[in-house]
Amino acid sequence: MGDLLGDRAGTAVSPRKRLRELLVSGQPVVAPGAYDALSARLVEQAGFDVVYMTGFGSTASLIGRPDVGLLSGAEMIDNATRIVSAVDVPVIADADTGYGNALNVLRTVRSYEQAGVAGIHLEDQVMPKKCGHMSGKAVIGREEMVGKIRAAAAARRDPDFVLIARTDAAAVHGLDDAIARAKSYADAGADVLFVEAPTSEEGIERVAGELRGVAPLVFNWAEGGRTPPMPLDRIAELGFSLVIFPIGTLLAATAGIRSLLDVLRRDGTPAAALPAVPSFGEFTDLMGLPEVNELEQRFSGE
Template sequence: MTDAGPTEHEEDVVGDLLGPGPAPRKRLRELLAEPGPLVAPGAYDALTARLVEQAGFDVVYLTGFGTTASLIGRPDVGLLTGTEMIDNARRIVSAVDVPVIADADTGYGNALNVVRTVQAYEQAGVAGIHLEDQVSPKKCGHLSGKAVIPREEMAGKLRAAAAARRDPDFVLIARTDAAAVHGLADAVDRARAYAEAGADLLFVEAPTSEEDIATVARELSGVAPLVFNWAEGGRTPPLSLERIRELGFSLVLYPIGTLLAATAGVRALLDAVRRDGTPAAALPGLPSFGEFTDLIGLPEVSDLEARFAGESG
């Protein structure tokens, strides 16, 4: 299991256009069963997903925050539809061979909508999703002004999700945002109820102190595997990976680091162009054209063109 970066993967390993086809859901289950935590960097498009895989990580996390920012340039306040999120998931899945865990927001409606949402994400090829108990339209878990639906309603949505999946290896993660609304005790109680309703992993969003994080880990130990959201710049303290491991979390998400890094890089390039009139000063810090085309699979395309080219004459 990947802890913090490249391990057994070669640097040029990315999803192939042709191949035997991975079994990502079974693989995700295997990874989650290993000593944790499993590290899942966030990706907001197919390119960042390929970069995550190429860096040697065993799983990609499809971030809703990053998807919203990259697709429409707006904050994560429930503006995207399920169709837009699932389309992005499908593109990301097709670009990599490692499992993809996707943000499925609130399920985009009631329990019946959740049935369709789960099946659509399954058809898109993701290995798992997380569903949250916010009122729709939702907000990023680290923004203020959130509201949550009744516990029983969310439990019903999770039962619907569990019944809807056609692949028993498809992973269901239940996220509760109740800590910021009703307090940590309610969030923990909700998480227990969500495990009983069929969730495979539990995700208590946005605890605001290490003490609260430890409480979540202690109170939910043995109930179900736990998710830690290492939201870059968010309300949750940035614990070390070793501390996260000590607390017993099984999955850690780094949702928006790739998005923030890309934003910083683009700003630096544009500053150089505005200052100098050309991007020349910024180019030494960037991949070369050849390196980039290799990254996105041009050698494979060239091999396939040669393989399938018709003979003339």
């Protein structure tokens, strides 16, 4: 866990090296979405090796709005910083379009790297972007995005920092263009490729068939999105290296909060809902209160 007095510098393998090892392990890395530090801690405590910072969930949790490009890069990086500080496993963060042109990408990459994330994904949408599973998207030209990927590769100080290139072109220009773009992004320096929102199993199989071997591949198991849900063993068989589940934690939290509020409004107190939620003591333990108590004793000066 991301303890208050943890010593990451003393660990044998950095989170970035660990992410790279996982991506070439031969088994897909499962990365549930986290939208804040609390959800990230719960992902780690559940035993997952990687946390994915979702832009969709970050927007919903920070400003209560849909993922249509309303958050700034600074707000996203602040959220990433808090998430990284809460966990010890690698964090992959949504970096949207890089928040501008190739020059903006330089600063974006440096800022996310300073935040401590293990990797980011950059997409080729026109700003302001939209969630990849919404309608009405537009993409920039291929060569412009190639320049942004080249800038990202040049900007990173740590060679283990993972650059994921995402293309949203399938919904705009078709799968042929999306696959061609992905190949050119790999040539420009992307470590991992992410073709967003294929809408059929045949499309998924084609992405895997044409890009497997070019670079590790991302499968976005977007809960309720446009891509058909597939079993993890089939995703592994197709050769995807990273599977993100971006918004399941957010949807579950929404359902839980609604349920408790319904009880509170009906009964006047939340008592009937409390058996289904963690106790106060259990929750404070999950959040690291025992460590805080130990540190208070250690540094009390008595």
